[in-house]
Amino acid sequence: MAHTLVAEKHPLDDLIRTDRMPHIWCPGCGIGIVMRCYAQAILESGIPVEQHVIVSGIGCAARTPGYMNLDSYHTTHGRPIPFATGLKLVKPELMVTVFSGDGDLAAIGGNHLIHAARRNVDIKVICINNFNYGMTGGQVGPTTPLGAKTTTTPYGNPEYPFNLPYLLAAAGAVFVSRWTAIHARQVKEDILYTFHKPGFTFIEVLAPCPVGFGKSNNLDEGVEEMWLYRRRCVPAGRVPEETPWEALQVDLREERPIVVGRFVDEDRPVYRPVRLEDKPSEHRG
Amino acid sequence: MRGRAVLTGEHFMHGDHACTEGAIAAGCRFFAGYPITPSTEIAERIAQRLPEVGGVFIQMEDEIASILAIIGASAAGARAMSATSGPGFSLMMENIGLAVMMEIPIVIVDVQRGSPSTGLPTLPGQADVMQARWGSHGDYAIAAYAPWSPQEMFDLTVLAFNVADRFRIPVMVMSDEVVGHMVERVVIPPEEQIPRWERKRPTVPPENGFRPFLAEDDDLVPPLVHAGEGYRVHFTGLTHDERGYPDMSAETHHRLVTRLVEKVRRNADAMVRYEGYGLEDARIVVISYGCTARSARRAVAQARAAGIPAGLLRLISLWPFPEKPLRDLARQAEAFIVAEMNLGQMICEVERYVAQPVIGVNHAGGAMIPPAPILETIEEVANRGAHIGRRKASTG
Ligand SMILES: Cc1ncc(C[n+]2csc(CCOP(=O)(O)OP(=O)(O)O)c2C)c(N)n1
Numbered sequence A: 001m002a003h004t005l006v007a008e009k010h011p012l013d014d015l016i017r018t019d020r021m022p023h024i025w026c027p028g029c030g031i032g033i034v035m036r037c038y039a040q041a042i043l044e045s046g047i048p049v050e051q052h053v054i055v056s057g058i059g060c061a062a063r064t065p066g067y068m069n070l071d072s073y074h075t076t077h078g079r080p081i082p083f084a085t086g087l088k089l090v091k092p093e094l095m096v097t098v099f100s101g102d103g104d105l106a107a108i109g110g111n112h113l114i115h116a117a118r119r120n121v122d123i124k125v126i127c128i129n130n131f132n133y134g135m136t137g138g139q140v141g142p143t144t145p146l147g148a149k150t151t152t153t154p155y156g157n158p159e160y161p162f163n164l165p166y167l168l169a170a171a172g173a174v175f176v177s178r179w180t181a182i183h184a185r186q187v188k189e190d191i192l193y194t195f196h197k198p199g200f201t202f203i204e205v206l207a208p209c210p211v212g213f214g215k216s217n218n219l220d221e222g223v224e225e226m227w228l229y230r231r232r233c234v235p236a237g238r239v240p241e242e243t244p245w246e247a248l249q250v251d252l253r254e255e256r257p258i259v260v261g262r263f264v265d266e267d268r269p270v271y272r273p274v275r276l277e278d279k280p281s282e283h284r285g
Numbered sequence B: 001m002r003g004r005a006v007l008t009g010e011h012f013m014h015g016d017h018a019c020t021e022g023a024i025a026a027g028c029r030f031f032a033g034y035p036i037t038p039s040t041e042i043a044e045r046i047a048q049r050l051p052e053v054g055g056v057f058i059q060m061e062d063e064i065a066s067i068l069a070i071i072g073a074s075a076a077g078a079r080a081m082s083a084t085s086g087p088g089f090s091l092m093m094e095n096i097g098l099a100v101m102m103e104i105p106i107v108i109v110d111v112q113r114g115s116p117s118t119g120l121p122t123l124p125g126q127a128d129v130m131q132a133r134w135g136s137h138g139d140y141a142i143a144a145y146a147p148w149s150p151q152e153m154f155d156l157t158v159l160a161f162n163v164a165d166r167f168r169i170p171v172m173v174m175s176d177e178v179v180g181h182m183v184e185r186v187v188i189p190p191e192e193q194i195p196r197w198e199r200k201r202p203t204v205p206p207e208n209g210f211r212p213f214l215a216e217d218d219d220l221v222p223p224l225v226h227a228g229e230g231y232r233v234h235f236t237g238l239t240h241d242e243r244g245y246p247d248m249s250a251e252t253h254h255r256l257v258t259r260l261v262e263k264v265r266r267n268a269d270a271m272v273r274y275e276g277y278g279l280e281d282a283r284i285v286v287i288s289y290g291c292t293a294r295s296a297r298r299a300v301a302q303a304r305a306a307g308i309p310a311g312l313l314r315l316i317s318l319w320p321f322p323e324k325p326l327r328d329l330a331r332q333a334e335a336f337i338v339a340e341m342n343l344g345q346m347i348c349e350v351e352r353y354v355a356q357p358v359i360g361v362n363h364a365g366g367a368m369i370p371p372a373p374i375l376e377t378i379e380e381v382a383n384r385g386a387h388i389g390r391r392k393a394s395t396g
């Protein structure tokens, strides 16, 4: 007789708003994997759950806070970073993570992204990059490769995309990494690592959007894109000494390597508001 | 910390600085802004003052970031404010709706200048008053106050924080360049006399089943949970149910939006402010606000001295609109005159409540409307209507 083992409880149950299931994400979507990595990292962080705050903008990725059983703020399109900045400065003891999409963070919210990195405010950004605007039905975004088809670039994208790690490194983020939805372990490890890394950190996770970018570019199954990641991802040698920043440009449609890894990990004084009891030299640090 | 939060005493003070001191005295401990004339002095002074009292000042990359930062700061528990002028106020509009939906209190000061667009950066205007009420998309309600003096820059900023916190709404201080840049006597009361209305806070410990958007009291205001208190609450600009969970049904939407609007209507008495001058016997009622009310006050005094039964209803709260006193005046007045530095905005609101003729005294902005055109209008109205009799000058 076959035995079935039914687990009464999953270790992540407490972190998920199970009463909100089923979620809105499509079959084959990569966002859920990253949410799970985030939850696992929280569990392992040793930081009390009550101190974790998740903030997002608008989009499919930005729906994640609604499913996390944390203090969660689902703000407006492009605006999670300044919201998180205000919240963090008032309660520095909280661990504030921004979890949003590439369109949200790098198009409409692009100005906030670079300025928060420049200031080095202590917030943790997880950016789901699916190369398009998923929620609104697969339009071109700031990460869509040149020539790629989307619902608003039916003849191919005439614009160059952002190379997000390069952008963030230039803007001053103290930690920048890139993984894909197949790198669940590395994503979790990096989220965990950034929880203990003061300053503005940025993790880009390439993720399938089969009904959006996938459908228009011959990747209509999420799993196909996962195989592609598995086949083509190569860990970076030192950037920029061994791997030039330009090599981080991604185009899923081309048979060329997708560079992943930790690209920036340095220490820089974290932004904190002026306190008069500090001596001027202590204003930062 | 080195500075005093409440600068009790008599001062000769700049309007924008009085606003800053009102904010600090009210307990504002977070300011995010972006420089713009004629509000910049608020940012400059508060950048100096907040560190003295242990607060946070940050200059953001734009006004969108500024309003988000204050909403985030307020969500964490701070009294938070931004100050701007027309162009920046426009950039804030979308997220006024976010603060409304999340019911997170914020205070925004708009020191109005000549508009639209870049308009007249250094000169006054009053043409953002309808934008204050309706500028974000959708149905919602807020409160907005129009100071006419540096003293009121102080007092109404304090009130704005109290109303915002008490009712969980965005509150605007709709100043103008004249009042913002005017230097006058400002009396700052002792700390214990600064009124303080607290946020309603949860009285039950965090537990499953706590519904953060359930408004159980008659005032329709649910208790506000701050980040990091263990309640694990979801805040969203999406239509949400009492748990804070998104719910895309027409019923939930209607219930939520109706409550948000009704919350302000039902508590309007606590928010409405106005002042009357010579209204007891007024047959011609002048309505004005902000800097223009100073000229209106003079014009009404001159008219009364000339025996014309004129009076002034000064709107201190623009929103909620003081409809009750207006309805009362509609029983005695023959005509209304609305003086405002725009081409006719609050006049529309006046027309909603009275059947009498309503005459506008308007200017697009750039310079104060002087008393003369208001007085002339009063005289014309008095001369035209035989029934609006002249009183003997001696009794005026
Ligand atoms: C001000 C504003 N403009 C446009 C939209 C419509 N909108 C909603 S989500 C979205 C794009 C989201 O794309 P992305 O951030 O890449 O997230 P994804 O859905 O792909 O996860 C857009 C344009 C909006 N909600 N607000």
Ligand code: SF4
Pocket (backbone or CB within 6 Å): A024, A025, A026, A028, A029, A030, A031, A060, A061, A130, A134, A135, A208, A209, A210, A211, A212
């Ligand atoms: S549209 Fe794309 S990003 Fe959005 S849920 Fe579906 S697969 Fe995921």
